[in-house]
Amino acid sequence: MNRIIVCMKPVPDPQHWNKVSMDHETQTLKREGIPTIINPLDKHALEAALSIRDAHGGEVLLLSMAPPFVTPTLREGLAMGADRAILLSDPVFAGSDTLATAHILAAGCRWIGEFDLVLCGNMTIDGSTAQVGSQLAELLDLPSVMHVIDLHRKEDHLLRITQKIEHGYVRLEAELPLVISVRKELNKPRYTPFTGILAAESKEINMLSNEELHIDTGLIGLEGSPTKMAGLELRRFKREKERVEGSPEEIVQVLVDKIHRYGII
Amino acid sequence: MNKNDHDGIWVFAEQRNAELHEVTLELLGKARGLAGQNQGKVTAIILGQGIKPLAQTLLNYGADSVLVADNPVLDPYRLIPYSLVFEKLIKEYHPEILLMGATFMGVELAPRVAARVRTGLSAHCVDLKLDKDGKLLQVVPGWGGGVIATIACPDHRPQMATVMPGTMKPLSPEERKGEIKEIEINLPDKDLGPKVLEIKREKAEGLPLEKAEVVVAGGWGVGSREDWKQVEELAGVLGGAVGTTRPPVDEGWAEEGQMIGQSGKTVRPKLYMGIGISGVMHHVVGMDQSEHIITINSDANAEIFETSDVIVVEDFRKILPKLIQKIRERVER
Numbered sequence: 001m002n003r004i005i006v007c008m009k010p011v012p013d014p015q016h017w018n019k020v021s022m023d024h025e026t027q028t029l030k031r032e033g034i035p036t037i038i039n040p041l042d043k044h045a046l047e048a049a050l051s052i053r054d055a056h057g058g059e060v061l062l063l064s065m066a067p068p069f070v071t072p073t074l075r076e077g078l079a080m081g082a083d084r085a086i087l088l089s090d091p092v093f094a095g096s097d098t099l100a101t102a103h104i105l106a107a108g109c110r111w112i113g114e115f116d117l118v119l120c121g122n123m124t125i126d127g128s129t130a131q132v133g134s135q136l137a138e139l140l141d142l143p144s145v146m147h148v149i150d151l152h153r154k155e156d157h158l159l160r161i162t163q164k165i166e167h168g169y170v171r172l173e174a175e176l177p178l179v180i181s182v183r184k185e186l187n188k189p190r191y192t193p194f195t196g197i198l199a200a201e202s203k204e205i206n207m208l209s210n211e212e213l214h215i216d217t218g219l220i221g222l223e224g225s226p227t228k229m230a231g232l233e234l235r236r237f238k239r240e241k242e243r244v245e246g247s248p249e250e251i252v253q254v255l256v257d258k259i260h261r262y263g264i265i
Numbered sequence: 266m267n268k269n270d271h272d273g274i275w276v277f278a279e280q281r282n283a284e285l286h287e288v289t290l291e292l293l294g295k296a297r298g299l300a301g302q303n304q305g306k307v308t309a310i311i312l313g314q315g316i317k318p319l320a321q322t323l324l325n326y327g328a329d330s331v332l333v334a335d336n337p338v339l340d341p342y343r344l345i346p347y348s349l350v351f352e353k354l355i356k357e358y359h360p361e362i363l364l365m366g367a368t369f370m371g372v373e374l375a376p377r378v379a380a381r382v383r384t385g386l387s388a389h390c391v392d393l394k395l396d397k398d399g400k401l402l403q404v405v406p407g408w409g410g411g412v413i414a415t416i417a418c419p420d421h422r423p424q425m426a427t428v429m430p431g432t433m434k435p436l437s438p439e440e441r442k443g444e445i446k447e448i449e450i451n452l453p454d455k456d457l458g459p460k461v462l463e464i465k466r467e468k469a470e471g472l473p474l475e476k477a478e479v480v481v482a483g484g485w486g487v488g489s490r491e492d493w494k495q496v497e498e499l500a501g502v503l504g505g506a507v508g509t510t511r512p513p514v515d516e517g518w519a520e521e522g523q524m525i526g527q528s529g530k531t532v533r534p535k536l537y538m539g540i541g542i543s544g545v546m547h548h549v550v551g552m553d554q555s556e557h558i559i560t561i562n563s564d565a566n567a568e569i570f571e572t573s574d575v576i577v578v579e580d581f582r583k584i585l586p587k588l589i590q591k592i593r594e595r596v597e598r
């Protein structure tokens with residue numbers, strides 16, 4: 001195995017999600033002031049790629065579709081150990097849904113040419129669709145496996161995979177190349193070594209626009225996305241908030257009465 | 266796919282070992298409701314081997330007809346054969362809507378099918394509606410549930426959605442008649458993707474969270490494995506199930522399958538009790554549809570109180586032992 005692509009999405013840091021507000025005029029989210037991080041599961045995908053490379057040689061490429069301002073986040077992936085990064089960035093990509101995103105990432109994979117394995121996170125934390133991995137595989141006409149919690153290379157072209165399902169797991173054997181989407185049980189992402197941060201500075205980030213990728217614009221961006229946003233709201237949860245006060249005995253009495261009134265006891 | 270000449274609502278009847286996944290019945294209930302609005306037909310699609318007997322169950326829970334693909338190649342579930350069968354069926358019958366559960370299987374299969382037939386798919390829906398033109402509106406939480414988006418798929422068919430288990434209600438089954446149609450499957454036996462070597466399943470123990478009338482959920486504030494027993498005991502005397510936020514799972518006090526919220530289960534019991542839970546969106550989206558919500562938190566400003574009917578600002582250790590005792594006395598009376 002010599003070339004592994006890791007699809008990595010820079011996402012808004014969930015620690016700062018309370019800063020999200022809405023622009024009611026454009027029906028879009030305002031995310032100013034929210035820093036970007038590597039999508040957490042994509043770090044697990046990267047760790048898997050790095051450990052395969054460390055054991056068997058080859059190279060690990062980061063592939064990302066995002067606006068140019070995310071390059072520092074890509075550098076973090078390079079600092080963790082990836083060899084180079086490819087950033088697919090073009091205003092015509094804006095507003096892509098998962099299928100359109102998959103078209104763009106597929107074009108990126110084809111631009112890269114030969115590869116043995118594509119690794120994705122199972123799901124992103126912002127969109128949380130858990131769709132891009134399977135769709136990318138379909139568009140590349142490759143097999144795919146999601147929910148991966150264990151991964152071993154058996155022979156040169158064979159992988160042993162454990163996939164989580166409800167109350168159990170499935171063990172699979174798959175031939176390369178294929179697309180794998182991983183869960184966090186798979187591994188523990190390594191800490192970035194200080195030397196990695198230095199090394200990342202000189203690693204290559206290749207930025208490609210649709211000039212290089214030549215994707216039919218009918219398939220990408222807002223236009224090319226089959227799904228459309230029909231409404232957007234920030235969720236607010238409102239309830240009675242009746243506060244029960246008094247001594248513990250008094251509180252317990254009120255609670256028991258309420259639970260009784262609900263018809264439970 | 267072009268949108269003209271499409272009709273009917275399809276539900277993927279997910280099964281493993283000839284056992285239907287709960288969400289199938291929930292989807293049929295919802296599909297029935299939507300079909301009532303636009304006079305459409307509900308069709309259940311079931312793939313596998315030896316699964317014909319399940320077709321009548323699907324009719325009883327709301328399907329008008331069932332398409333059965335009974336073939337060894339479809340057992341056990343494998344992604345590529347299943348997506349090829351769906352492609353064939355979609356191209357032959359042109360459904361207007363296709364729903365699947367947001368289960369391990371559905372989450373893997375639905376996007377592959379959607380990409381194969383080049384249509385739109387929305388993930389992990391918590392509600393589905395029809396607009397005045399009969400288009401499907403798919404309600405999905407994003408950003409940890411803090412944002413609710415409504416998604417439509419105006420020009421491509423079928424309109425596809427995966428639906429969170431536990432968010433929709435099955436109908437009470439009744440003896441119903443309907444067409445059960447078998448489909449011929451001719452798949453090549455090579456190039457069907459990864460080989461299944463082994464499937465291991467443990468029986469789910471205890472009351473499944475999604476079915477419990479009472480859920481007592483504990484959070485990081487419970488503090489220790491010792492005190493977690495109080496949460497379990499309270500659930501026990503109320504005849505309910507134990508739920509959890511993420512930290513107790515990380516600590517090993519609770520199992521991952523008990524987690525409620527964006528990356529866990531959605532529950533809507535008659536009573537939800539939250540003990541030592543702060544109430545971030547990630548958790549709240551999984552419980553806010555509960556009928557009654559009682560929460561105990563020592564911090565008077567806890568977010569969870571915003572989503573509560575009854576709130577107790579106290580150390581739970583002062584309340585739970587007495588509450589458990591009192592309820593036990595009452596139940597045993």
Ligand SMILES: Cc1cc2nc3c(=O)[nH]c(=O)nc-3n(C[C@H](O)[C@H](O)[C@H](O)COP(=O)(O)OP(=O)(O)OC[C@H]3O[C@@H](n4cnc5c(N)ncnc54)[C@H](O)[C@@H]3O)c2cc1C
Binds near residue numbers: 512
């Ligand atoms: C992508 C992503 C997905 C996630 N998905 C989920 C999910 O699906 N479900 C989920 O639950 N979490 C999820 N999380 C984690 C989530 O963000 C929160 O970290 C978690 O829900 C907080 O759990 P908690 O309320 O138990 O803990 P904390 O936030 O630490 O709150 C503990 C509370 O206990 C109270 N307390 C302390 N001592 C006592 C006492 N003696 N008596 C009474 N009260 C006390 C405190 O006042 C505090 O409010 C997710 C996170 C991410 C990033």
Ligand SMILES: Nc1ncnc2c1ncn2[C@@H]1O[C@H](COP(=O)(O)O)[C@@H](O)[C@H]1O
Binds near residue numbers: 007009122131
């Ligand atoms: N814009 C993107 N750039 C690179 N990879 C992506 C992008 N969007 C999604 N992915 C990959 O697809 C996985 C699943 O994403 P999602 O379907 O958005 O939940 C992520 O964990 C990434 O590995």
